[in-house]
């Protein structure tokens with residue numbers, strides 16, 4: 001492709017990046033601020049299963065400004081003031097309901113908490129992180145209603161397209177349920193996203209590449225990729241110590257090569273929200289390249305795309 005020609009996502013970066021997507025949609029920088037709205041998770045409180053996903057540690061997953069002891073408004077106020085000082089340019093914000101399962105309450109409670117975030121004039125968008133088995137018509141009705149005024153994104157934990165893997169990590173739902181909920185959410189016109197973990201036990205690189213084909217067929221608008229980070233004091237740590245041979249442990253270069261191959265066959269209009277996760281090193285068991293900054297990982301991937309003269313969807317059928 002001629003380097004002067006923008007790709008179908010309208011810019012010259014080699015993959016369809018989320019920051020560019022938001023800039024185009026809102027005409028300015030949109031900063032996501034994570035909030036802990038005080039929800040729990042049906043996979044942790046024994047409604048569905050006991051123990052939660054084997055990789056889960058919400059302590060480690062919880063980003064700054066998230067503090068369930070503070071109200072949603074207090075958390076957002078702190079976050080907004082931090083980012084206003086850090087970036088002098090005018091910004092708008094997306095409240096990211098990230099911790100645990102953010103549709104796990106009655107619709108009245110959900111509405112109260114989502115709308116609390118939207119009382120800030122600077123907050124023009126919400127993103128709701130949830131599980132596919134914790135979404136129904138009533139919640140979709142609420143989100144669809146909110147989306148008449150605000151940008152609403154739903155982010156499903158997909159994690160894997162393989163039921164054997166989902167079972168092994170005690171996810172508590174199968175892939176079919178994920179497909180069904182993604183279809184229903186997209187049909188409501190809501191921005192539909194998901195995240196996938198690369199390196200779950202029992203999955204080979206070939207299986208992970210196959211996921212690109214399967215996910216490309218879903219009506220997804222965006223996706224996040226996470227390399228498996230094994231967290232201390234989780235079931236996954238115990239399993240990893242017992243069966244290390246079941247895990248593909250990528251070096252950074254291997255991970256970038258893998259991502260390049262994955263993205264080459266991935267649908268080009270799906271926006272790539274993240275390519276790796278960043279968890280503070282003190283929580284981690286496998287720390288090989290986890291101290292490399294996220295921006296450096298993105299730069300390395302972009303350089304690799306340049307070097308190979310490749311791009312997202314180059315081989316998408």
Ligand code: SF4
Nearest residue numbers: 041043052053056100
């Ligand atoms: S669904 Fe999320 S919060 Fe619940 S156990 Fe799994 S990773 Fe943890």
